[in-house]
Amino acid sequence: MQSNMILIPIALAILGLLFMLIKMSWVKKQSPGSEKMQQISKSIKEGALAFLSAEYKLLLIFVLIASIALFGISMFVETTSWMIVPAFVIGAIFSALAGNIGMRIATEANARTAEAAKTSLPQALKVSFGGGTVMGLGVAGLAVLGLSLFFLFFTNHFMSSTGDFYGNMTIVLEALAGFSLGAESIALFARVGGGIYTKAADVGADLVGKVEAGIPEDDPRNPATIADNVGDNVGDVAGMGADLFGSYVATVLAAMVLGNYVIRDMSATTQFTDDFNNMGPILLPIVIAGVGILASIIGTFLVSIKNNDAKEAQVQRALDIGNWGAILITVIASYFLIQYMLPETMQMNFFGEGSKTIPSMNVFYSCIIGLAVGALISMVTAHYTSLGKKPVLDIVKNSSTGAATNIIAGLAVGMKSTFLSVLLFAAAIYGSYELAGFYGVALAASAMMATTAMQLAIDAFGPIADNAGGVAEMSNLEDHVRERTDILDSVGNTTAAVGKGFAIASAALTALALFAAYVTFTGIDGINIFKADVLAALFVGGMIPVVFSALAMKSVGKAAMEMVQEVRRQFREIPGILEGTGTPEYAKCVDISTKAALKEMILPGLITIISPILIGAFFGAEPLGGYMAGVCVSGVMWAIFQNNAGGAWDNAKKSFEAGVEIDGKMTFKGSEAHKAAVTGDTVGDPFKDTSGPSMNILIKLTCLIGLVIAPILGGHHSDAELSPNQVIESIEALNVANFEVEISVIEDKATATVLYVKDGKSFKETYAGSETSVRADIEKLKNSLK
């Protein structure tokens, strides 16, 4: 049993997928409503599927090229097996599949939710949350299944009882990184493409429909309506599904890699052994992930309301109970799992501080720090973006003097929200590292991500409810249906904001864990920004998220303009369209969004993927580390800034729907202040749904690429480090890889550092004394290695 511990997550993943199938068939069994509703639902589904299949075709080319490149790497790098290629391809396919499952169920659930809302709010919640549950379990199940099956397969293939454990495990994890790379690359394109699609349609539909023609949201007379609803599915659902799939895999992978370093550190004196095939610290994160699926399933049962007259607060509480229930179960399980699977104390090397003895409970405390900081960051996010709180009210107040002051206020809110978020985040890094090194950091992230299934269920039910409202509006259902779906939608907006707090915190911690794995893997002496090339790379890295965001926003602006022109044209040219007698050409608008999204997602995607490769290839491992850090620092700021500014603008606009008091006067929809708030919301749209959420993927993907290409950077690193009085020794005669000597002589003292890799382990020897004695020492070492 213990030695087959990997079977546990496999079993739990399968359980999750089975439960998903049950839930899926339950949702499909619900009444899909009138023919008109089915028709609308079908149009949305077809538009979304058409986009996804066009997207996948384009991504096929990317996967092909990347596979060839990875195969090339695996050919001339010892620690990379060619099996990274199938792992990469399957990762990409699973990621697409995760998005696809979510999208299909969401487009099935929308009309069914509207239909259920005809009779009861509890039932509408059940259907929409059921749809979310399918998606959440699909993502989590596929992620854990893929990771653990590949891990099982790779360990059987590469690990031998005789060979060097650390070296072989490195090959296993490097191949497994391919799975994560595939998932995260697809996630990037899906997020950016979906984000451009949805916001081009949304902004375009709003600008002409709401503002110019004065017709309500989701009105069937608006030619961009279907595109708008398709957008919700390809952006908020499929994009988010692929995104979280990628995050989840990357987080678990990073923790596994760092677990391998723990084993290496502990094997420095005597070979590490435990009851789990000697790989307890590596297996722990994936077992926790598996348990998180089970906890999420239990959590979904806790989500229900009884009262048909329930308001936002009750729905919110139902979701909170489910969410925190799942988290609590996971925490308790983690406590026992950590006690069970980790040795009581562990030896870890702390950079610059030598080896420390760490009690395994420190790892648990790191998890708690992760969860606490995640929850606190979510609270900060909620504070800055919620209706009725000071920041949003501030924006509302500033709307009374026009769009300009509304925008200034919104930007300021987004920027200001970085303060507490970043302090908390810095505290999480510091605290979890102090407790258990970068393994602690990785497990803090893993703890945050463990209940991904549940969190995604909560996140995904929002767009389903939103779409249900659209279906209700387009099929002219009674007002109370829309009111009920609006309650669900509104709660969905809040949970989405809270989810974003967890998402960015866990993404950043994961990125740091990957960064740590990268530094350890390359064997470089940390990332020292007192070196000019590293510092320059730090700046270049810091620029990437900014330019990425600019490209995404510009794409949205461009596509929205095209959409506006097209809608205006239809209003002008199709007779009777505004009276409801002419039929708009919905397909043309769908087509514009599709083409724009596919075209515009390429450049930001390629910049993300190619830049780190170029930096690594031309400047070496340490500058690439600086680049990664720059991307992370800047990416975190811009993610928080954009997400929160966008969220705050959105709710400032929504405040006018119920009416708000400005300078003692009640102000409503349709007022000048409301118009200013609509402008702010439109600016915020690409912030919060296109560029903002892409930042998470950007920073993780950057670090993942670094980790995957790390094995080929060793040589460059030595180049970059070479100075006139360094000597590269020929390694041909030696039984090691990458033998580097650095001697520096100051006054009459010489110091020398020798770096070399033997049996997959890197060694560093330091000598000091007179130049003659140091050179003699090095000769002695060389002879011992021949």
Added chain:
Amino acid sequence: MQSNMILIPIALAILGLLFMLIKMSWVKKQSPGSEKMQQISKSIKEGALAFLSAEYKLLLIFVLIASIALFGISMFVETTSWMIVPAFVIGAIFSALAGNIGMRIATEANARTAEAAKTSLPQALKVSFGGGTVMGLGVAGLAVLGLSLFFLFFTNHFMSSTGDFYGNMTIVLEALAGFSLGAESIALFARVGGGIYTKAADVGADLVGKVEAGIPEDDPRNPATIADNVGDNVGDVAGMGADLFGSYVATVLAAMVLGNYVIRDMSATTQFTDDFNNMGPILLPIVIAGVGILASIIGTFLVSIKNNDAKEAQVQRALDIGNWGAILITVIASYFLIQYMLPETMQMNFFGEGSKTIPSMNVFYSCIIGLAVGALISMVTAHYTSLGKKPVLDIVKNSSTGAATNIIAGLAVGMKSTFLSVLLFAAAIYGSYELAGFYGVALAASAMMATTAMQLAIDAFGPIADNAGGVAEMSNLEDHVRERTDILDSVGNTTAAVGKGFAIASAALTALALFAAYVTFTGIDGINIFKADVLAALFVGGMIPVVFSALAMKSVGKAAMEMVQEVRRQFREIPGILEGTGTPEYAKCVDISTKAALKEMILPGLITIISPILIGAFFGAEPLGGYMAGVCVSGVMWAIFQNNAGGAWDNAKKSFEAGVEIDGKMTFKGSEAHKAAVTGDTVGDPFKDTSGPSMNILIKLTCLIGLVIAPILGGHHSDAELSPNQVIESIEALNVANFEVEISVIEDKATATVLYVKDGKSFKETYAGSETSVRADIEKLKNSLK
């Protein structure tokens, strides 16, 4: 002569100040125009002086507290003399003086420029540029005079022919850093306070005047008009003067400190000597600065136009000739100065690469890199912000679909402009470092700043012309007067944008030079972001510019709202105000801006100053280095983003004045698209005139504070680095400071590092071998030090 080289910059600074006095009396001799014009000019001057004196009173408290703190530091730190306190105070006074001189001449020159424009454009240029010249020479003259006099005094006081040169010079430069710290602190408050003042008045005046009441800019019926014009002077003139004074001093200081390290490195084998009291590398930057003043004076003679019908292009060319003339003279002079003052080859330690031999000409090439990159960044800036170029046209085009798309486009332009700017900047770091280490980086910055007098003259003439236009408008002068001042104003906007390119590039390079000086000074082993505390501090540092910008923007928004309310009140309550028969209460608006600016500048200022002190005190030297790097990386991005977005919005709005083609139709002022562009411009106002330009000061001040408190961080550093198996040796018995031993034993090999400071020099010894032998080696070393 050679040994009194410091007298050269003193003489050149005095020459500059004399020329300034001549120019000042010439400007004052020009006709100040009609009584009404004089009256208006006087109101502006009085408002500005009232603000400045209120500001200075508040800053007196700050200077007092900071002086006490500095005195405290000097009491218990060996390398800091109490003379840092007078240096700090004089630095603060000079900075205020520099702003004050500029502000006084600008308020004198505005009406005189308007009067001159009655008869001729060449004369108007002469007067306005004359005003700018006074300011430029005042700033540069005071900076060079203050620095070189203090340097002369301190070297006479602290340097003895017998003592340790490096140690004594460190005390000299540490005291001199006080001068820079004083200048930069005042600059920060002046920039933020002035920026809030000017934009609160501007935004307030525009929102009610232009947008609501439909009266033109600078109309005397608008109660906020005087406040608006006062704002131009306290923000764009006094704020900029203090800012550039601080920049200039910081840049020269950083280069001098790094010059001292060059001398230390070269003294490693034999004591460095040269004909300049053995301090050629330290004196070089200040001599170049002195020569820059002379070159600027010559340059000002090249600025003139002949033709009364000249357009923007001719005026621009006249300024370009002057600017590039001055730069060319400085470059040629630098070539000979470098040959003359530096040894033919220099030994420099490159971190992690050991000692390298650098030909002195490499320093010259670094200067060329600095100038080339500065010019290229300016071109990039110009591209993204100039009328008629694609980015601005893009914003114009996006204005046709409303304010939201205008804003999205403007944000995207600002964000995108970071791409080339940062790449160029990274290339400058990399290139100048490769050529001549951080001394090269510092001299690249010095070269950019050398012609500060000329650049400031060009920068300052813009607001003078802008104010002249205001005076013309308010005194109902003939239209051709306003046309002429508008030509000057428009050129001023372009040169301001170009100047900003230089400013941010030089500020960032200066910050890096200070950063390098800090790392070297503290003797830490670089800044390694693979340590969790350093990484956490990097994130916290990255957050500071964002929050700083948020506070500045929010302050502008808040004060502008108050201004709007007040103007609305006056329009409502003062009879006949809009018909021109009632007199607005200008003073009330001036008062609102003054109070808001003073109140709101405090928090961002204190955050900037206190945060690095807290980080240093609680976490030690290396995390503080990470914090500095975070501030620099993030600050550079946000500076470029905000400045360029603001500039682009401004010119997108201006495009409508001459009319622009959108989708084949000519669109003018007053159109819906123009209104959208006005909204964008209003959002851009605080970006480009409040938060954006403050970033430069923020990053430099952060690094300066680090440098000043560096001496007290040594102890914390050793704490932070300690791990269970490290041993702190008692230093009481030893003849050294700060003796630290780190021993780490892995398998049967021990390595040890010993750090200690002797005679102001820090030493690092490394030992390896068996644990016994290593401990014996350390004992041996200890005995040798007793």
